[in-house]
Amino acid sequence: MFNSYLTCTNFRFFIWGFSSSTATVALTLVVIAVISGTTLANVISDASKLLTAANDTTAHARCTTSAVGSAEALVSNLFAAINTAKCELTNASQWPADFADEALREGLEKYDFVIVGAGTAGSVVASRLTENPRIKVLLVEAGEDPPIESEIFTLSSTLHHSPYTWTDFGEPNPNCCQGMQQHRCYWPRGKMVGGSSSMSGSIFLLGNKEDFDRWRLLGCDKWSWEEMKFLYEKALKASQHEVVDKPVGTVVLNQFDHLEEHNELAQLVLNASSELGLRYISDLSDGTIVGYTDAIPANIEKGRRMSVAKTYLGQVSRTRPNLHVIKKAMVTKILFSSDNSRAVGVEFILRNRHRLKVAAMSEVLLAAGAINSPKLLLQSGIGPSEHLKSLRINQIADLPVGNNLHDHGMLPLILKFGREINLPSSMAEPQSVADYFLRQTGPLAASISIMGFINTNASNSSQYPDLHLVSHTIVPAGAADSFKFLQLRDEIVAGISSAAGNKSLLQIYGSLLRPRSRGKVRLRSADPQAPPLIYNNYATEPADQLTLLRYVRFVQRMCTTAAFRNYGLQLLHVPIEECDRLPYDSDDYWMCYIKYLYIGAWHPVGTCRMGAYTDSHAVVDQRLRVRGVNGLRLVDASIMPEITSGNTNGPTTLIAEKAAVMIEDDWKEELT
Template identity: 30%
Template sequence: MSSSAGSTLQVRLKDKNRLKEQRTSYKYSAMDIYDKYFNWSYNDMENSKLYDYVIVGAGSAGSVIAARLSKAGEKTLLLEAGGAVPPFLNIPVLTPLLQQSVFDWQHVTVPQKHACKGLINNQSKWPMGKILGGSGRLNYMAYVRGHIADYTNWCPDLEESVDKETSSLNVHCDNWYTDLSDAILNGAAELGQNVGNINRDLNIGFMKVELTSKDGERWSTDRLLHRDIEKLTVIANAHVNKVLLKEKKAVGVEFEKLGTQLKAFATKGVILCAGAVGTPKLLMLSGIGPRDHLKGLKIKVVQNLPVGQNLVDHILTGLDLVVLNTTLPLNILNVLNPLSAFNYFFHGKGPWTSAGIEVVGTLHSTKSNRKLDPPDIQLMVMPVGISQDGGIALRKIMGISDEVFRDYFSPLTHETAVSILPVLLHPKSSGEIRLQSSDPAAPPIIDPKYLSVQEDVEVLIDGIQFVKKLIRTRAMQKLGATLYTKHYPSCKEFSFDTSEYWECYVRHVTLTSYHPAGTCRIGSVVDEFFRVYSTENLYVVDASVLPVLPSGNINAVVVMCAEKAARLLINKKFLKQRSQCHMTDFMQYLFYASQVKN
């Protein structure tokens, strides 16, 4: 830090014992050392510095908005709780190993009553990126735009930057695939499903997955953050504690870095991009949220809004449910082969370029209206199973208990088990995120209330029934595909392959697709311009604003929301600086509130 910056810096250290207990994990991490030499930070740590915009969270949305605003001439500060990006994070095949690491917030839900019974303590682990690039650095890189009906009622004009030089996501179509991908597509065609590009040509059907990659490497939106952007300041390892509000106007944020508490001020706006968990937590810590909940924690209520409510997530089932009598090239031995490393580093080819997903497909369950509704089931096809590594890493990352792995998955260790995973696209069940305390260091309480509505179970069972049909097709039989018929240990009281058995199975083998959303949704917490209701200069742009889940992976949608928000801010297309609750907003709020209640 320069001497002039040091003279400006006003340091206020917190209680040392509290810091030792709650901040050690990042204060003394190796990533801070990396950050010191290879990342922005120390030259710009001036207290009470003034910017046009302060953005919280350098994930998929925050990085896009920061890059767009700063290039448009707006003096912008981007704050990220995580650190810099080491080069090995660009290797797609390492994706699963990044979960439960220093790059992950390592969130976990409360024990689930109706689901996740095969997981340790009935709790679902929720990986989320704590690094420049956010969850776009931890995800499986699948680029899926969803169905046109997903956006008709709330945001029909979503689009990305189409200029290849400035594109926020580099979408790569010519990926490395195993023979399983062609077998799945041919099998889907046998069953009368559409096969083509569901991102562009079709609204529903099956395709080889498109990945956000370039030359075999992961591509995430933090690559837009260049040092030559004069108006942009990025500070990593900065934990934002609250939004600073003057009455109901956002004027800045309070954040902490390496034990030093600082403030940054914004003249035009504070934009929260901390994700479906981080953003509602920060709003509630700042006094914006459910009145009774905040009062119970002795937090001064600035605005009563249903922040943290309507938590929804895509969940899946069907791990290692299909067994092949042939070997696929994406396996532990092939990944560890030095030739695979050579092909990756010198040619950008081979198994190291695989993120694990090869095919995505969408279809309707028997519960949906095929003519009016978007698809409610997605299939994600992965040529590996969690049994393949003998329980060393993958099952621990997902939180599968020792007992379940030993009794159910371990017999598949020497087989070629693959996962054709039914995903629940539009769950009827919804949950909430609450604060544990008024301490910013305390993790939030996450309760998605998975499978609390019976219809969600029935839709997932429909997905399993489709998988059974798929593996009986001629194309899949060429690979010797069969259903894994071992009884799930906790479901032995039910006859195998009955509806009762599959309900028991689904309630035990319940896993997140890493797509939580809706906790600050449009129409209840923010308006269509991403402004927080009844506040001024306060915006939210991330997965939390999605009023409904899209019919597919959500990263592309989050980026499109960020592009739209950036265009609105740059073009000044806001009717008023303050987001008032007009009659239309009030009616829309009542509608969404009734949906949450139901």
């Protein structure tokens, strides 16, 4: 056992633990580095010093005065309590049991439904369908249970490059993501039970009423805001109706905890927005949101993540013999009947070595997310015929699979404080760590989150905003390296750091609520293990660039408010060689900036678009059935014809709720 404080050049480490294994220490260093806003490079340069200290088992005995042992015992108890609390934060019983060993031993029976992917949508659909004990479901998930860092939602960014993530990069595109490493946009998604919702920011929004009116105009007249609201109420209230031995899924919503020290920043931003005529939004679920708020609903409870995978799936699965879940199982192919007219099951690779097949008597339901669902369809022969032909994949159906890829994207704008502001407490402080693990309070359990919805193109009274402003968080002086988390290139981060000098920064991100630019997903090769080709095309449409330009001008207007002027807040000029050849602050300059710094917002949708029978761009019909193929449905974020106005997890949850109702309805005669 050891414990030690080490003061490094620009930050302080506090290490606790009972194992001095190199792996444990290394992991601790990386996590603390990320949450301290320091770089891995700093950490690595200090690592040998730290590891030496960590391995020094006499470190705890360095006191210069003598002791009788009781003080040492108290300290040991504290460390033991924190370590135990850390391990107990999450445990296997929160998640479904893994049916894999039994499947390997006994073989797989036939199921009514086989669901691919236990992310947001897969968890909801599996949970709802198996409320009926006569429906047998197998849920197949490529990942495993989420790690502890998923439970502590404030540490979720440390999962972005972990084994719990699909770590795909977009294809290089000279018109976007030029400021990112290798000039490529990054598309992380969760590869674990809960999928992306196990690594998300946990914000839960529904979107705007008009989003669904637009879906209707696009031919999806069976979908409406009223129905989404109805499903939302049902999802929230489910827990009130449940019987203890028959729990049902439920969306758990609470607002982020704000610490006292957040108030100054919240007031500053809300005062500025109010000066610009924007109202305070008290209810983000009313479907007509324009304004600013710090009251943000999230899937959290007492500092812990409450993903739908936990509340819909984990909570119910162990009481339902009709639901089996297999983890570490990557589906590689959909299987079809001999005449290719019906999906009859899937093939998957279990634990990287066992190739298994399972039969679906009613339907195969794809919930692998907006990148992997189209990938799986393409691998299975459903997609644009030219593309399939080029890879010698036998065609089952010629459909525009993989097209219509879009995402809100986000453009960081960085402002520099002219005077001091209350800084957020460091999550890595010993007190913060103890508060979280012993009581689930403090900075690790809280989040300052302020967001704005504005209409850049019309008066503030319009109820259909086109821009989402998120984050509004402080980067303390000297911590600009934390921008590396966004995959920005080293010279850009270094430029931000030197332009910041010894001042703290305010970061604001602008996301397009209705992006026009579209990309696509294709296969790199016919090998199912190969990562997909992702052509993201962020903000390549002039309309998107103009909205982003208006966002820049809006933030500049914020800088003219009394609230911002009082703190001396001004836009930081981020040095970018190509853009700096243009006159600073000209429209052309900002177009260049957009090309460099408009990056992914982790909200991919639209690649298996829903539409009317007559819609040649549609992959699925309004009941989410793949056109021209029986027994195959998409139930995830890929079906959105257009992205909703706000983060996508809420709408995906409701899409899955509606899918479950439609599936039960379509099969009610056979399954009763």
